[in-house]
Amino acid sequence: MPYSEEFKDHVANPRNVGNFDEANHFGVETNPACGDTLKLFLKVSEGRIHRAGFLAYGCPATIACGSAITELITNQTIEDALAIDRQMISAKVGGIPSRKNHAAALAIETLHHALTRADLSIRLAVEAKQLSR
Amino acid sequence: MMAGSRRVYLDHSATTPTDPRVVEAMIPFFSEKFGNASSVHFFGQEARSVVEKARREVASLIGARPNEVVFLSGGTEANNLAIRGVAEDLLTHGRHIITSQIEHSSVRGVCDQLEARGWQITRLPVYENGIVRLEDVRSALRPDTVLITVMLANNEIGTIQPVSEIGALVREVRNSGQRHLRFHTDAVQAIGRIGVDVESLGCDLLSISAHKLYAPKGIGALFVRRGVRVTPQNVGGHQERERRAGTESVPSIVAFGEAARLARLELDERSAHVSKLRDEFESGVCSRVNDIVFNGDMSKRLPHLSNISFRFIEGEGLLINLDMQGVAVSTGSACSSGSLEPSPVIRALGRNDELARGSIRFSFGKDNSAEDVAHVLEVLPRAVENLRRLSPLFQQSVSDRAKSPEEIFVAS
Numbered sequence: 001m002p003y004s005e006e007f008k009d010h011v012a013n014p015r016n017v018g019n020f021d022e023a024n025h026f027g028v029e030t031n032p033a034c035g036d037t038l039k040l041f042l043k044v045s046e047g048r049i050h051r052a053g054f055l056a057y058g059c060p061a062t063i064a065c066g067s068a069i070t071e072l073i074t075n076q077t078i079e080d081a082l083a084i085d086r087q088m089i090s091a092k093v094g095g096i097p098s099r100k101n102h103a104a105a106l107a108i109e110t111l112h113h114a115l116t117r118a119d120l121s122i123r124l125a126v127e128a129k130q131l132s133r
Numbered sequence: 134m135m136a137g138s139r140r141v142y143l144d145h146s147a148t149t150p151t152d153p154r155v156v157e158a159m160i161p162f163f164s165e166k167f168g169n170a171s172s173v174h175f176f177g178q179e180a181r182s183v184v185e186k187a188r189r190e191v192a193s194l195i196g197a198r199p200n201e202v203v204f205l206s207g208g209t210e211a212n213n214l215a216i217r218g219v220a221e222d223l224l225t226h227g228r229h230i231i232t233s234q235i236e237h238s239s240v241r242g243v244c245d246q247l248e249a250r251g252w253q254i255t256r257l258p259v260y261e262n263g264i265v266r267l268e269d270v271r272s273a274l275r276p277d278t279v280l281i282t283v284m285l286a287n288n289e290i291g292t293i294q295p296v297s298e299i300g301a302l303v304r305e306v307r308n309s310g311q312r313h314l315r316f317h318t319d320a321v322q323a324i325g326r327i328g329v330d331v332e333s334l335g336c337d338l339l340s341i342s343a344h345k346l347y348a349p350k351g352i353g354a355l356f357v358r359r360g361v362r363v364t365p366q367n368v369g370g371h372q373e374r375e376r377r378a379g380t381e382s383v384p385s386i387v388a389f390g391e392a393a394r395l396a397r398l399e400l401d402e403r404s405a406h407v408s409k410l411r412d413e414f415e416s417g418v419c420s421r422v423n424d425i426v427f428n429g430d431m432s433k434r435l436p437h438l439s440n441i442s443f444r445f446i447e448g449e450g451l452l453i454n455l456d457m458q459g460v461a462v463s464t465g466s467a468c469s470s471g472s473l474e475p476s477p478v479i480r481a482l483g484r485n486d487e488l489a490r491g492s493i494r495f496s497f498g499k500d501n502s503a504e505d506v507a508h509v510l511e512v513l514p515r516a517v518e519n520l521r522r523l524s525p526l527f528q529q530s531v532s533d534r535a536k537s538p539e540e541i542f543v544a545s
Binding site: 003008011014017018035054055056057059060063066 | 445446447449450453454456457486487490519520522523524525526528
């Protein structure tokens, strides 16, 4: 299956790139098999994600899914964000070749990391900010 | 310039456009002169004569005799016939084959298959420069070695292997009594880009693909030195002196012959042209992009090819970025079903996964221009920058460099 135009657009013009000052939740996951890494930075308050940013290293699908998930979760409640599944990410990028499905799974795992392991997540967010200075 | 308004093809190692002169030569053989070259009547004989003319042209390009050229479907089939054909023919003399770690997948695939069937395969290393060492070939030789198969030039990094030295070694070993040792070289990438002469190379078999030579896909040849036998892999017809059954694809063979003739006449001009573009491109990249690594020996390589690893990013993402701005290149690495398949060639140079994943092959052709190079040099730095901006590896490196004592010293 060839990449769709939306998919390629997310790779060439990724949305919401990088960390930002108000980020208070942080998630990172690495696919142990291929080394692809996704980092998410979120500003969460009163049960809602107000802003999201990402960094990604890996195949185009990892970049496209990272970009897509930041769009999907912005202004969503935590509950709705946690309900995002692979199909929703795939639809957002105009479809993912089946051999690249793991990239959508990585995006969801990273989001869950950022939202559900809050203590660690906040500590990492502080470190990440120090790092980016 | 608007994205998409200019298209620059820098993937001539994957395939080349068919030269208009070649298309013109082949067209009459589709409908007007459609005979089967095996038929006795006029139509057949007309086809036979152009097939033999093309055979002379291909032979002439590589310094062979016409009857040493077997037409077949392309490089992959040539490699299959050469390796499996020799292995099966010399079954009673031994089951050991020497090859390299950087062969094309069609050579690798046949060797892997023979290994599963009981042959023993020695895969020689290539070291950091991407070149096999003659002493390694010598020390890998055994009394039961029946075949050495080492490519003339590599398809990903373009490094030229010491084929004529191996040829001389093979002659020496044969003269000392091991008469059944055969030597095959896959010259698919080299042909039409550097001079290829089967006598000075000393090979018994040599694979060629026409579509790397401005001819269409689906046609190629195997040089089989007089006196060397291969067990046919396609049987059920007398074509190609019983070495490859199947009706000859006359239009494609005519095209191949014409492309071979043009390649012979224009070789020096084409090589000088592509190497000039390649060198301009490389110096332009060096001055515009940091953190890059060139892969493979910088002098013993094909004139049209440049393989560069861009640190902190992955090749396929860069390929898509470049493609969206009209530049076509290729990458050796792939990530499939969540498991990484970094280029085996780049890994064989001793590069880590990050560099193997970030490698891109730029391969120039006779129709590229200085404007093409300028366009690539305009879009490539931006594409690399785009991906690095979102790479956590790059962010980490920026922060590491900021913290390093040297940097602090310079800053103060």
